Each structure stands twice: as structure tokens, then as C-alpha cells.
Amino acid sequence: MRLFTGRVLANEPVGDGLFMLSMAAPDVAAEAEPGQFIHLRCAPPNSDDPLLRRPISVFRARDDVLWLYYDSVGRGTRYLSRLSTGDPVDCLGPLGRGFRPVRGARNVLMVGGGIGLAPLSMFADELLDDDVSVTIVAGFRTAARALDPRWLDPRVEYRVATDDGSLGHSGLVTDLVADLLDWSDHVCGCGPARMLESLVRVAGATSKPIHVSxxxxxxxxxxxxxxxxxxxxxxxxxxxxxxxxxxxxxxxxxxxxxx
Ligand SMILES: Cc1cc2nc3c(=O)[nH]c(=O)nc-3n(C[C@H](O)[C@H](O)[C@H](O)COP(=O)(O)OP(=O)(O)OC[C@H]3O[C@@H](n4cnc5c(N)ncnc54)[C@H](O)[C@@H]3O)c2cc1C
Ligand code: FES
CATH class of the missing domain: 2.10.240.10 (Dihydroorotate dehydrogenase, electron transfer subunit)
Incomplete structure (x- = not known):
């Protein structure tokens, strides 16, 4: 963990209010582990407003580059959404204890709600490189907020649910979990508390390891x-x-x- 300055490479809209920010972060990208997060200063250099940093998960870390997938919900994340190529980003991280592979697990089910996909994506990257099969089921409010599969490793089996039925399964992402439980030998989740509660209730009825972010x-x-x-x-x-x-x-x- 360290203080470092990332340099924005791209900051593209990837859905309604959602962005993918990539930044050059040599050394730090190699250090980051799946499920860890970066604490970002979200104020211009001449301002302390907002004072507190904002935590954002590492979506991907590769070749000296960190990717962050975020929703612009308030002052801090709106500041991030205005950053342009070349802008500095004041960062602290990588922080926290992330996802660890479970010994012997060959089929991993990941359940993400909205931007909860971020830490799961990086874990998927790591597992796929070890020939573990990964299915990600992801829930979004509507198609306009769904993450395009091109952002995920093509080896991931990716299934989508939307609250309004505009893409994929119509309903809750946790509706998709029951059918995949027999297949999986490790279940991971990240998303709103209500989604995690439901996931833990359904998957918790089995003896499979369950990790939530x-x-x-x-x-x-x-x-x-x-x-x-x-x-x-x-x-x-x-x-x-x-x-x-x-x-x-x-x-x-x-x-x-x-x-
Ligand atoms: C470990 C960790 C990893 C995270 N990873 C990501 C990520 O990859 N992408 C992403 O978009 N967001 C992520 N978040 C949430 C993100 O940190 C908040 O959305 C952000 O701090 C909001 O700051 P803001 O100034 O834009 O909004 P604020 O003005 O502070 O708040 C705006 C609205 O967002 C709500 N909000 C703020 N923080 C949270 C939170 N932690 N959880 C739920 N609602 C919140 C507030 O209640 C308010 O309604 C993560 C949070 C944690 C703790
Ligand atoms: S944010 Fe201060 S103890 Fe976790």
C-alpha cells in the first residue's frame, strides 16, 4: 500500500452514469490483488472538498494499468467522471483483503449487482489464467446500465438480469443463482446489501464456500x-x-x- 499518482489514460462512459477509468500506475498494478480497492482523492489539487477519499475497487490490473469501473452517484464520483486523459489522480492503495482462490475449486460462480462487478472481474481474470471456469451473473436496473461483455475476459460465461426486463433475465440476479449452484464449487458476490443477503440465504443452504465483498x-x-x-x-x-x-x-x- 502506498500513496501514488495515477495518470488517466481513458475515462469512458460505459452505461447510464457509469464510467471505466484506466490509469497508468506502474508497480501498483502489479501489486494489486483481486478484491482490493484504491482510495481516491476526489478534489482538484487546490481544494479539500470533498475532504475524504472515496474507495473504488480494482476492476482490472494489467501491464502497469489499473482499471476502475464506477457509478457517478455523488460529489466524489462526479469529480472522477470529469477527469480527462493525462490528468493526475491522487491515490492510496491497493488496500484491503481481497478474494482468494479456494483450494480445488474448478467452477466459480460470481454474482454481481451493478458496480459490484468490479472486484469480481479482476478475480475472474486471475482464475481463468489458472484454467478455472468462471460464470458471472450480473444484475442491473436496466439495459442502459448493463456492462458490455467486451469489458470482461471472453472466457467468462456472462449472464445478465435486469429489473425491468430490458436485457437478459427479467427480475433479480439472484433468480439465476439456484440453477448454477450444483455446477459451482465456490460462490463469490459483491453488490447491494439486499442482493448479498439473498445470495447468502440461497447459497448458504449448501456447503459451498461463499465469499462476499x-x-x-x-x-x-x-x-x-x-x-x-x-x-x-x-x-x-x-x-x-x-x-x-x-x-x-x-x-x-x-x-x-x-x-
Ligand atoms: C471497498 C469498496 C469498494 C467500492 N468499489 C466501488 C466501485 O468499484 N465502483 C463504484 O462505483 N463504487 C464503489 N464503491 C462505492 C463508492 O465508494 C461510493 O459510491 C462513493 O464513495 C460515493 O462517493 P460520492 O462522493 O460520489 O457520493 P456521496 O456524495 O458521498 O454519496 C452519494 C450517494 O451514494 C451513496 N453512497 C456513498 N457511499 C456508498 C457506499 N459505500 N455504498 C453504497 N452507497 C454509497 C450515499 O448514501 C449517497 O446516496 C466502493 C465502496 C467500498 C467501500
Ligand atoms: S474506514 Fe476507518 S476503520 Fe475502516
Whole structure:
């Protein structure tokens, strides 16, 4: 983990309000692990507003380049959406504990809600290089917000659900999970709390390992302020330091209260 300045290579719209930012980040790209995140300063150099950095997962890290897939939902991410090629990005990272391959798992099911696809994509890249089969099921509000498959490794089996039925399965992404559970021997998820709760309920009825990446609001991202704390079976866990990826069975129900 270090402070570094990335240089924007591209910052393209990839859906309604969604962007893919690629930046040159030599050394850091080689260091990043699937599921880790970068804490980005989202203010111009002459301003401290907003003061707090914003956490964004690493979508892909390859050849000295980091890719970030983000939704412009507020001040910080809107600032990011205005960055142009060559602009500097003040970064801290890579941070957190990410996804780890489960020994012997050959078929991995990944369930993503919207920008929850970001950390899953990088994990898929790593597993596919080890000849593990990966199916990603992804849920979006509508087709205009769905991630085009060209952003994913072509070896991924990619299935989409939309809330309004405008693309793929009409309904919740978790509707697609039951049919794939027998096939999978490791289940991973990232997305809204309600989606994760449903995923853990369905997949938790099996004995398969389940790992989820949480996206609690963060301040320091250094394990100090406890603003990202969630309850686990064995006590309080900091999403920024102990996660963001957790064994879902170690988390207590109370952590879904933000659903
Ligand atoms: C470990 C981690 C990884 C993340 N990875 C990504 C990613 O890859 N791509 C991406 O687009 N976003 C990601 N997020 C969420 C992202 O950090 C927030 O959307 C961002 O901080 C919002 O900042 P803002 O200033 O644009 O919005 P704000 O003005 O701070 O808030 C705007 C709206 O977004 C909501 N919001 C803010 N933070 C979160 C959050 N953490 N979860 C849910 N809602 C939130 C607020 O409640 C508010 O309604 C991640 C969060 C965490 C903790
Ligand atoms: S954000 Fe401060 S402890 Fe996690």
C-alpha cells in the first residue's frame, strides 16, 4: 500500500452514469490483488472538498494499468467522471483483503449487482489464467446500465438480469443463482446489501464456500476510525482492513441492516 499518482489514460462512459477509468500506475498494478480497492482523492489539487477519499475497487490490473469501473452517484464520483486523459489522480492503495482462490475449486460462480462487478472481474481474470471456469451473473436496473461483455475476459460465461426486463433475465440476479449452484464449487458476490443477503440465504443452504465483498461507507480506510465496522460472529470487523472480502458464514445477520 502506498500513496501514488495515477495518470488517466481513458475515462469512458460505459452505461447510464457509469464510467471505466484506466490509469497508468506502474508497480501498483502489479501489486494489486483481486478484491482490493484504491482510495481516491476526489478534489482538484487546490481544494479539500470533498475532504475524504472515496474507495473504488480494482476492476482490472494489467501491464502497469489499473482499471476502475464506477457509478457517478455523488460529489466524489462526479469529480472522477470529469477527469480527462493525462490528468493526475491522487491515490492510496491497493488496500484491503481481497478474494482468494479456494483450494480445488474448478467452477466459480460470481454474482454481481451493478458496480459490484468490479472486484469480481479482476478475480475472474486471475482464475481463468489458472484454467478455472468462471460464470458471472450480473444484475442491473436496466439495459442502459448493463456492462458490455467486451469489458470482461471472453472466457467468462456472462449472464445478465435486469429489473425491468430490458436485457437478459427479467427480475433479480439472484433468480439465476439456484440453477448454477450444483455446477459451482465456490460462490463469490459483491453488490447491494439486499442482493448479498439473498445470495447468502440461497447459497448458504449448501456447503459451498461463499465469499462476499462489502461496500460499507469508509473514511480513513486505514483501520482507525471504525466507520466501516460490521458485526461478524467473532466480533467487530473493519471492512477496510479485515475485508472488504469476507467468508459470508462468519458475518452475523445484523450486517445486512443497511438493506
Ligand atoms: C471497498 C469498496 C469498494 C467500492 N468499489 C466501488 C466501485 O468499484 N465502483 C463504484 O462505483 N463504487 C464503489 N464503491 C462505492 C463508492 O465508494 C461510493 O459510491 C462513493 O464513495 C460515493 O462517493 P460520492 O462522493 O460520489 O457520493 P456521496 O456524495 O458521498 O454519496 C452519494 C450517494 O451514494 C451513496 N453512497 C456513498 N457511499 C456508498 C457506499 N459505500 N455504498 C453504497 N452507497 C454509497 C450515499 O448514501 C449517497 O446516496 C466502493 C465502496 C467500498 C467501500
Ligand atoms: S474506514 Fe476507518 S476503520 Fe475502516
Amino acid at each position: 462489502l461496500e460499507e461507507r469508509m473514511a480513513c480506510a486505514m483501520g482507525v476510525c471504525l466507520s466501516c465496522a460490521v458485526r461478524a460472529r467473532d466480533g467487530v470487523r473493519r471492512v477496510c482492513r479485515d475485508g472488504p472480502v469476507f467468508d459470508a458464514r462468519t458475518l452475523r445477520d445484523v450486517q445486512w441492516r443497511s438493506a
